[in-house]
Amino acid sequence: RVIASLVGACIAVTFEAPVDEEVEATSTATWDLFIQALTMPITGNTILCAFLGMLFSSIVKRLVLRLFYRYAIPYNQRPTTSVEARRYQLRYWHELAEMGKWTCIIGSLLGFGSSLAMCMLSPQPRAAVVFQAFWFSLIGTHWLVPLLRGGANATLLMSARSQATFDGWLTVWPGFMDFEHVGVKTTEFMVWRAQRIVAEEELLLQVYPDMPSIGRKLRDPDEEEEMGAAQDPNYR
Numbered sequence: 001r002v003i004a005s006l007v008g009a010c011i012a013v014t015f016e017a018p019v020d021e022e023v024e025a026t027s028t029a030t031w032d033l034f035i036q037a038l039t040m041p042i043t044g045n046t047i048l049c050a051f052l053g054m055l056f057s058s059i060v061k062r063l064v065l066r067l068f069y070r071y072a073i074p075y076n077q078r079p080t081t082s083v084e085a086r087r088y089q090l091r092y093w094h095e096l097a098e099m100g101k102w103t104c105i106i107g108s109l110l111g112f113g114s115s116l117a118m119c120m121l122s123p124q125p126r127a128a129v130v131f132q133a134f135w136f137s138l139i140g141t142h143w144l145v146p147l148l149r150g151g152a153n154a155t156l157l158m159s160a161r162s163q164a165t166f167d168g169w170l171t172v173w174p175g176f177m178d179f180e181h182v183g184v185k186t187t188e189f190m191v192w193r194a195q196r197i198v199a200e201e202e203l204l205l206q207v208y209p210d211m212p213s214i215g216r217k218l219r220d221p222d223e224e225e226e227m228g229a230a231q232d233p234n235y236r
Contacts, residue, residue, distance in 0.1 A: 003111040004060040005141060008053030009133035010115045015045040017125035028124075037128035046133050053137030054145070068100025 018041045071093050119127035153176060160166045170176055180197075184190045 001057045001061050001141065002138065003108040003115075004057035005053040005137040006115050006130075006134050007111045008056030009049050009130050009137050010118045011052055012045060012049040012129040012133045013118050013122040013126045015049075015126070015129070017123065017129050018043050019125050021123040021125050023124050033124065033128070036125065037131040040125070040128050040132065042132060046129055047136065049129070049133035050136035050140065053133060054140045057137070057141055064100060064104060068096050068103065 019036070115130075119130055156166050156169065156176060160170060180193065181190075184193070
């Protein structure tokens with residue numbers, strides 16, 4: 001994601017720098033070049049390129065996660081209880097993750113090389129603008145956006161405890177209440193929690209057979225395998 005932010009910020013080389021571009025890097029001290037990147041005036045183009053870097057990195061992240069690291073079973077399919085089927089699924093996820101790892105490595109090298117080439121072929125002050133936009137993009141993606149998102153989620157959940165203002169939001173986007181990964185320290189505990197969630201859902205379907213099926217297809221109990229009770233991994 002960092003390299004994606006750098007590639008997106010390199011769009012700044014298409015704009016003129018806010019300072020004189022008649023500069024020869026070979027006749028300028030290296031520390032002067034770094035100081036120029038820190039002292040150069042910040043313009044609207046810098047902020048725009050930083051925003052484009054944030055947007056591009058977000059798109060790349062979502063695309064990579066969706067293609068290579070989406071360890072999810074369709075909601076309308078019950079997890080299998082066959083050991084062989086589970087091993088096959090885990091092997092498939094592992095091979096997909098390995099492909100995603102090499103795709104990210106090669107893509108990062110190509111992205112860094114292309115960014116370096118664009119900065120080398122442009123006037124030196126424009127590379128300083130890219131440096132500014134890149135750091136603003138990193139601050140936005142790693143600090144500003146997570147803080148805003150976390151604060152909004154916390155405000156929504158705290159308000160939902162005392163009033164019904166956000167009940168509609170929680171119904172349409174139940175992911176706000178997704179705490180599956182909270183407190184998980186071992187894979188055994190994660191498996192146990194997932195099995196408990198599925199078992200409780202099956203119990204609710206038996207108690208309330210007329211419960212609305214939102215996002216899932218109707219199940220035929222006669223065609224499904226029996227699933228045993230989940231065992232607590234902390235139990236000895």
